[in-house]
Amino acid sequence: MPMGAILVENLVKDYPTRKGVVRALSGVSFRVAEGEIVGLLGANGAGKTTIIKILCGLVRATAGKAEIFGVPTYRAEVTRYVAALLEGSRNVYWRLSVEENLRFFAGLQGISLREAKKRTEELIHFFGLWEKRKVTANLLSQGMKQKLALACALVKGTPVLLLDEPTLGLDVEASHELRRLIRELALSQEKTVVLSSHDMGVVEDTCARVIILSRGRVIADDLVRNLLSLFRTRAYRVNLRNGLPEGVLSKLSVRFPTLRWIPEERALQVEIPPGGSFYELVDLLREAQIEIEGLSRSEPDLEDVFLRLIQSEKKESQ
Amino acid sequence: MNRIYTFFAIFTRFLIELKRYPFNTLSSLATLYLIFLLLFAGARYAQGFGVNIFGEGLEALVVGYLVWTFALAAYSDLSWEIMREAQQGTLEQLYMCPFGFRFVSLAWVVSSFLSSFVFAGVLLGLMMLTTGKVLHLPLGTILPLSFLTLAPIYGVGFVMAGLALVFKRIQAFFQILQFAFIPLLFLSGDSFWAKALPLSLGANLIRAVMVEGKTLIELPTLDLLMLLGTACFYFGLGLGIFKICEDLAKDRGLLAHY
Numbered sequence: 001m002p003m004g005a006i007l008v009e010n011l012v013k014d015y016p017t018r019k020g021v022v023r024a025l026s027g028v029s030f031r032v033a034e035g036e037i038v039g040l041l042g043a044n045g046a047g048k049t050t051i052i053k054i055l056c057g058l059v060r061a062t063a064g065k066a067e068i069f070g071v072p073t074y075r076a077e078v079t080r081y082v083a084a085l086l087e088g089s090r091n092v093y094w095r096l097s098v099e100e101n102l103r104f105f106a107g108l109q110g111i112s113l114r115e116a117k118k119r120t121e122e123l124i125h126f127f128g129l130w131e132k133r134k135v136t137a138n139l140l141s142q143g144m145k146q147k148l149a150l151a152c153a154l155v156k157g158t159p160v161l162l163l164d165e166p167t168l169g170l171d172v173e174a175s176h177e178l179r180r181l182i183r184e185l186a187l188s189q190e191k192t193v194v195l196s197s198h199d200m201g202v203v204e205d206t207c208a209r210v211i212i213l214s215r216g217r218v219i220a221d222d223l224v225r226n227l228l229s230l231f232r233t234r235a236y237r238v239n240l241r242n243g244l245p246e247g248v249l250s251k252l253s254v255r256f257p258t259l260r261w262i263p264e265e266r267a268l269q270v271e272i273p274p275g276g277s278f279y280e281l282v283d284l285l286r287e288a289q290i291e292i293e294g295l296s297r298s299e300p301d302l303e304d305v306f307l308r309l310i311q312s313e314k315k316e317s318q
Numbered sequence: 319m320n321r322i323y324t325f326f327a328i329f330t331r332f333l334i335e336l337k338r339y340p341f342n343t344l345s346s347l348a349t350l351y352l353i354f355l356l357l358f359a360g361a362r363y364a365q366g367f368g369v370n371i372f373g374e375g376l377e378a379l380v381v382g383y384l385v386w387t388f389a390l391a392a393y394s395d396l397s398w399e400i401m402r403e404a405q406q407g408t409l410e411q412l413y414m415c416p417f418g419f420r421f422v423s424l425a426w427v428v429s430s431f432l433s434s435f436v437f438a439g440v441l442l443g444l445m446m447l448t449t450g451k452v453l454h455l456p457l458g459t460i461l462p463l464s465f466l467t468l469a470p471i472y473g474v475g476f477v478m479a480g481l482a483l484v485f486k487r488i489q490a491f492f493q494i495l496q497f498a499f500i501p502l503l504f505l506s507g508d509s510f511w512a513k514a515l516p517l518s519l520g521a522n523l524i525r526a527v528m529v530e531g532k533t534l535i536e537l538p539t540l541d542l543l544m545l546l547g548t549a550c551f552y553f554g555l556g557l558g559i560f561k562i563c564e565d566l567a568k569d570r571g572l573l574a575h576y
Contacts, residue, residue: 015571053571058410062569065362076418084414087574088408095338096331107327107414108422110320136338 006032006055006190011064013050014215024050026062026214026216032194034159037186039203039224040196041306042213048196051213052164055194056298068090068160079109082161091149094138098129098148102155105246116155127181143174150178154185161185163195167202168230179205198283206280212309219313227305229277233300234272238281239265241291250286256281269298321417325425332429347437348375349351350387356404357383358448377453377529381505385521388438388464389499392471394492395430396423397478399550404486417424419564420557423479427472431465434465454531461535467520471499484572512543516552520545537566560567 013025020259025047033039053059054066057073066073070080083152092101099120106116124133127147134138138149147167153161166182183206186193197203203210206222212220213318220227243266253259258271272278285292337344361379403409413419446452474495481488505518513519519541526532534542567573 016569050571053410053574056410056414058413058568058573060565061570077416079414079416082414084410086410087407091411093331093408094406095335100331100334103326105411107323107330108412110324110416112320114321114437151467223481248334 005036005069006194006315007032007065007067008051008055009065011051011054011066012062013047013054013059013217014062021056021188024216025054025061025064028213028216028218030049030211030218030221032192033230034142034192035186035190036209037183037193037195037207039207039210040194040213041200041210042196044198045215047216048213049164052084052086052162052196054161056082060276072316079158079187081158082160082162083109083119083156083158084164085149085153086164086168087168092145092152097134097136098124098140099133101152102149105152106155111155111157111159118281119155125154126185127151141174143170143177146170146178146290147181150181153164154189159190160192160194165197166195167197167199171191175199182206200302200306210302212306213308214310214313220248220309222304228299228302236270236272236278236280237293237311238268238270238285240268240285240296242267242291245288248290251288252281252284255284266293287317306313321421322413324417324421325428327427328422329432330427333428336433340465350441352552354441354445355448356384358445364402376449378525380442380449380451380453381525381528382521383445384407384442385464385467385517385524386440386499386503387441388434388468389471389503389517390496391430391434391437392468393433393475393478393495393499396427396472396475397482397492400479400482401427401486401488404483404574409573411487413573422562422573423560427475431468431472435461435464453528454529456533459527459532459534460524463520463524463545465522466545466549467517470516470552470556473552473554476560478555480560483567484570486572499554513541514548516548519548 003241008031011025011028012023014021014023024045028047028051030038040051042048048099050059054061054156055073057076057078060074068078071078071081073082093104096104101272102120103122106119107113111119113249124130127150129144129147129151132144137145148170150163150166153163163182167178170178179202185191193206194202195207207224208222210220210227211218215313243263244261249261250257252268256270256273256276258270258273260270261267270281272281281294299309357379358376361376400409403412404537412422415422442453442455478488478492478495481491499517502515504519505512505515505522523537523541523545524538527534
């Protein structure tokens, strides 16, 4: 069993405002083992960034415990173990070159000049920034700035890495490249990574485990594959060559209440109820002389899981 | 992990940014020199009417102006830097230094002091050329005296930096405060209360060194002890208020916002 890298226990955070106290976290608890890659998912205001900032020691918790390798996160020495990429690319000095930025952040961590030089060169090669190493950050593309910001977090050589919206503002290609780099890094350098994002694709692509937050509470904490299988249904999509004649949908709906007609795709979407059979639907369509063009089974993705969990949490709280 | 490497990184970045913004550096120097020229012209004009507006003479004006420019940099550099860092999104990264943000700030303050010293040296050279007055420059005396004179102002700088963390926009307050230093520079410095205020005793001692040619040993021991005491008191007070503001900012999650 790997050692616990991060411990969060009954974490509460209240922000005092002019209109009163706003509760951002209401008793959040979780643990992250060494070498794990965990995603934090949640809508705006769910508490993701607050958790990350408490773990970096940038925000003080109102109550509860947050520790990294046993060090409380309100102590400055916690930063020996943790580095963070916050708010995308806004973490680098725009008037410093790629090389100067990396050396500065290594020095800030108290790393010797020789070691800083070595790490800087390694990271510049790893991120494919060699050609741009003398270029100031303000002249880099958004994707390169984001890579540089990630490299600046990595140059510190901490075992824990916190990434808050690492792909924010990136185009699809740059986002996929950054996801690949995060996966590679986590595996090759055995980093413990906590990644928060609005983008389900980023979390699904990079994290084995996901913690879903809603209004400052953890509503799910499991492996991505377990959550997906939990919500896996017998859902099918049936494409019809000539569309659906009038009146047929109501007849079919008696037997299959979840049946939905998508006219623009000329497709039927259906979830087979327990005890039901997909062949029954095929038989009914054949009887009505409707020609099937194709069929596919639809698998839930993390976005479906997230939406269902959030919806059921809302229903429960009402 | 070593604090020396952290200090070196901060000092190097300070120098790189100075070099990368040459126009800003040179225009600051030109502005201060132009203000001095105006003061100098005014003093010469007044002397024509038999009015000596700068007491003992132009030497006092040169030294007073020099200490004032030094003080301006001392109290504003850190707070401007904090506002700039918060604006560009790097302040939180500085807070993640294993030696704490106060160490980062102190390293910044030392870098700023060293660069101000060079800057003040250039300005002094220009002022001596303009006035034709040659001042005494025993570096071994001036360097520690300047440091102790400016320590309370760095304390004020930490208070301003703390206020910048919490309130973000404090530029108007800055402008008021820079003129509040002027009377302190020209207090006679005989009474206990005048000596206990920031800047006045130090400015008088620097004047005694640069104008009268006194050395550190020749200065009154009690005055030197008083200077050391005020330096520690105001600097410590500034750090204490900064810590309170820092805690408030962390509690309210204000470090990243501008």
